[in-house]
Amino acid sequence: MTRAGSTGPEGTWPEALLTSLGKMPSCSGLYVALSGGLDSVLLLHTASRLFGHRGRLNAIHVNHQLQPNAPETERFCQQLCQSLAIHCHVVRVTVPVSAADERARTGGLEEAARAARYEAFESHLGKGDLLLMAHHGDDQVETVLFRLLRGSGVAGLAGMPVSRPMGKAAVYRPFLDFSRRELEAWAKELSIQWLEDPSNLDRRFDRNFLRQAIIPALRERWPFLNRRVAATAKACREGDELAASLARIHFDQCRTDDDGLDISALKNLTLAEQKNLIRWWVSQQGFLPPETGDWQALLSGFMDSRDDRQPEYSGTGYRLRRHQNALYFVIDRPAMADQPRPLEPGKPVNWGGWHLSLEPAAPEPRYTPKLVVHARQGGERIRVRPGGPSRPLKKWLQEQSVPAWERGRLPLVSDSLGGDETLVAAGHLWVSEQYCGEAPSSGWRLILERDSD
Structure with a gap:
């Protein structure tokens, strides 16, 4: 891990940075997700300049304990917050890795680390709190391409929203309109110090591969790549909002008195409408929609079965099950006790x-x-x-x-x-x-x- 920049902000503060944070929603408590890298350190300094004097600004550093330099990064974040008179919450997490082969291990590690990080954020934020995250335009390009290659629909290709709920709190990303190059230029101009993590160079990880091998070639061919991808993400986000509006209408048409979906009413929808409704319905419960390559077979299994049959789909933490003439969403409950x-x-x-x-x-x-x-x-x-x-x-x-x-x-x-x-x-x-x-x-x-x- 190498250090970049010097010790603290100097000079004239870029108006664009201040303006980006000035648009954030009101909140009770304000937190910055601090990794120690360029983006989050610059965000912390910017937030400190605007809100530090009010005494409500905090930082959260999640230590995944995966890299040899993790203790050094944790110390750096604590010292930085101390110099800015900001309280730093350090959360050490254990990331489970169970995949056997190298390819699955690296991909699974990325997803597991992300899940552990967001779980840590949610556990430390209360109702009305706001978490500032330093994702920028380059991160948005990575996200959209990554989801495209995973076969995501319009919801995934919508990329990262500027703001969204997260548990009892909310997330706000003020830097999405900026490129990393812009952020680095501002940080150097202000003589801000940050840490470069060598694990970001490991191309075994999907996002690192996209960042180092694919995106530079795309940007060379299309210099305004960030702008083009942002436009695509915006169009997909609007499409997803329209799809959600349609799903709400269909849900009201198909809903049973006990919050299931009436099979007879479902049959009146097209396959695309049925898929859209099911995906929206499951997402509204806070779970991942079904991942299947054959929606026709899945839905036919539910709708063409006799009333006395009980077909089901097993998702992550839930099941879709048919009972009589309705489809139900069933959360996987804890196992029953063996003994009275x-x-x-x-x-x-x-x-x-x-x-x-x-x-x-x-x-x-x-x-x-x-x-x-x-x-x-x-x-x-x-x-x-x-x-x-x-x-x-x-x-x-x-x-x-x-x-x-x-x-x-x-x-x-x-x-x-x-x-x-x-x-x-x-x-x-x-x-x-x-x-x-x-x-x-x-x-x-x-x-x-x-x-x-």
Whole structure:
């Protein structure tokens, strides 16, 4: 790692830099993503000049602990922030690398490091905070080309937006209209010091290969490459916004009362409209849309199956599943406990995405029940009305139109006070009058909540 420039900003500050930051949205707390490189260091100095005196400017340095020079970079960032009287949050992360071959290892490492970095940012930013990131026009060219080569659609080719939400906070990129050459010229003019990371020269990484081998040749042929790519990204962004607007209209047309998609309504859309709706629907849940080379086969599997079939698509952290005449988005929940667990007063139970607790409903309950939380084992019976007949739980769940994948994950609660286990609750679908209502006859109230409630 080599140092460039000297120790601090001098001379006349470029008006373009100050103006770029002046356009940022209002915020509660202001943070700069600081890597130690040219772009982020210049951004920190610019933000310090404009906002440092207000005492609300912070920096976040994510140490991936992947390079031998990582400790030196961390020290540099801390010392720089100290010289500017800015608090520096250092976050050390561990980047998982499990790919076996060299090509997958480098590509996977890039993606894993990026994911770890953004996760660190989200964990440190609160509601209303703003994170400034120093991506510039050259980075935008890399991003668009990288996504083009990965087969991204218009959403990917839209590149990096100037601003976007990130968890409870937001991201703002003030340098996207500048080239790296412009930023470097300004930094040298201001005598700003930064670090050059030798890992940026490693062509095994896709973005480094694009930056060093491909983009220079493109720029030699088309000198205004940044401007051309920016125009393409803008057009794709507008196209993506139009596609999202259309998806919202189709979602309202196809939406079921329980937030699924009606299969009959889906069939009235063209294949392109179906793809657009599904991708938008999954993205709205905060997950990556399906990655498939044969959308026709995927959608036909859902729409042409008989009502008693249950086709599904497994995505990253979720599943698309058909139940009766609707398509549902199902988040992968934590695994259910293997063994039944007692439910006692003051000792809540977390059970596969559910939270169960037992609270007194009377000042001095007559007795303390012996409740047990468990999953379906088969053969359970349910008595919905006091004094009424008991029925097989399996048949009752089918009549309630509970999807098959939910039946096995539904927490059941049984009372074994009298020696024989009696079912007193089946998830949120039914709770015995002994444990619910204004005045439960047992003197205790059973509360069941889902993580999504």
